Amino acid sequence: MAQSLYEKEQIAQMVHRAVQHATAGTTDSTDEIYRLPVELYSPRSWDEEMNAIFRRLPLMLGLSTEMRAAGDYKAMKVLDVPVLMVRGEDMRMRAFINACRHRGRAVTQTSEESGQVRSFVCPYHAWRFGTDGALLSVADPRKFGEVDKSQRGLVELPCEERVGFIWVCITPGLRFDLTEYLGGMLDELTCLEADKWFLHGTSRLESANWKITHDGYLESYHIPFLHRDTLSKFWNRESASSVSLYDAFGPLACGPHQRMAGNAWGNDPVLMGRMKDVPESEYTEKHFHAVRTLFPHISISADKNGGMVSQLFPVASDRCITIQNHVNPRDPATYTAEEADAMQKRIVLYAQIVRDEDYSASFSIQEGLNSGANQEMLFGRNEGGAQNFHRSVAHYVQAYRQIQPKRVIAIQGAQA
Ligand code: FES
Incomplete structure (x- = not known):
């Protein structure tokens, strides 16, 4: 498949960064640990987030x-x-x-x-x-x-x-400018060629609070531990030192949309040695794995050859529903019986991993929050994606608060 100039430049840039980090044993880092008060996971905060974000944004x-x-x-x-x-x-x-x-x-x-x-x-x-x-x-x-x-x-x-x-936008009359809202993420999405995808199957999963749920899509720090026997093995990531590249796209410094990419060779020293010999002109999307998130509720773990698009839908302060969509550019009608069986197994496998590992952890985190053990959640310097996400939530909640007093004044004026 032909690549756009944008794709070529982005691939070269990402693989180059990944090779540099892998060689040095580093990863993308923020300046400091981000601290989030646990109060921001309360039912009151949830109500405000739904009004400020889910009822206002596309x-x-x-x-x-x-x-x-x-x-x-x-x-x-x-x-x-x-x-x-x-x-x-x-x-x-x-x-x-x-x-x-x-x-x-x-x-x-x-x-x-x-x-x-x-x-x-x-x-x-x-x-x-x-x-x-x-x-x-x-x-x-x-x-x-x-x-x-x-x-x-x-x-x-x-x-x-x-x-x-x-x-x-689920509120009538609230117009949006998608070009401005997505910013550079629009180029990222264009490269996926999603208009050529077919939907091969969906799974529906339950989890805890939407932000706890979303956090797991925005850092790879947990992969070698929570997914020790599943994703970690598939991706050959056997220690916490794997590389994560964080990039933000959109109208805010923190995004709100993001791309989180990792090196596809994990910590395999043989593959790493080979990577050093690969000239930049031969870097391809096979050398990294990227997950793109669309604020406030989408995670796309896919490239133009397909993958998984997860839609997160908050339903209560302690409950979220995820729809996993499995997509592929091949029409499922052209699949052999073996290929169809393999796709169904993949759909079941990813539902199991997310349900039994990520979302099981989300319910445990919710209990931990409710216990009062912690006053704040910590997001490390290596968890830049999650930091950007929470800064984005704070931005839109703050913007919503700023338009609220005007409404109150107008209502008070009407009553007077
Ligand atoms: S409610 Fe639809 S026709 Fe009466």
Whole structure:
């Protein structure tokens, strides 16, 4: 597959940094340990984070491959908002609140499903909506009474599809500028060629608080220990001295989006010796492994040959649901029985590892938090990704707080 100039430069830069670190026995480091008060994992903080972040920022709610044809749709709940994404006859992706404009029932059979339609017929009284959200018909209109159909379309949510991903803001009327929000991460995503992926399977997993959950996607410090018998073996990382490269992309100094990369040769001295002899012009994506995170809730452990896209959805201060999406540029219909079996085994394996190792640890951390043993969480100098994540959370919460007093004044003024 042809590489863009951007890809070539990024690959050369990452492998070069990894070789330097591996040779010196170092890794990317921040200036100091970051301390986070445990109060910031409380239900009160969770409420504020949902309002400041999940209800205001664009969320990556779907992959283009999930809805390739006109009429393909996906219904899901994000916090308390029923969301309906659908590709219209004009092939444009749109998102709506999945609530009928008669009395609010979801216009799909259930609030979490996918499928293909020509129009949505509300199961309650059969009002019919187009894939562009327009109210097309009211059942038994002469008996019901006059309805201005132009005023009763589904409530649209800001939605944009770019480079194989679909972003939605779950608050109507809050526009977003994806180019500005993603910054350099847009180039990173473009290189993945996600618009060519196929979805091969999904797993649904439960974990503790969303930030505890997310922390595990943002540092590789834990890999040789928590994943001693699984990922650590696959990646040949047998000590804590493996290399991690942290880069932030987006409008903030700390991102909020990030790329965490590691050397693909682990600590194997033979492979390391060979790497020293590889000229920079021959560095390829095979020499490193990168995980990209899209703030606030996506982890992409994939390259243009596919991999896994994890979507994290907070549901309570101590509970988060993850959807693992396994993607590959090959159409599963072309797989042999052996290849399909191998893919299914991989899907099951990654669900097991994350559930039994990462998310099991998340529940234990939640208990540790609740016990009051610690007043603060520590993120080491080698955990720069997690540091950036928590700085990003703090930034958006602070920005939200700054707009709150104006609202309070306006409400007080109205009451007076
Ligand atoms: S609630 Fe949908 S038609 Fe009545």
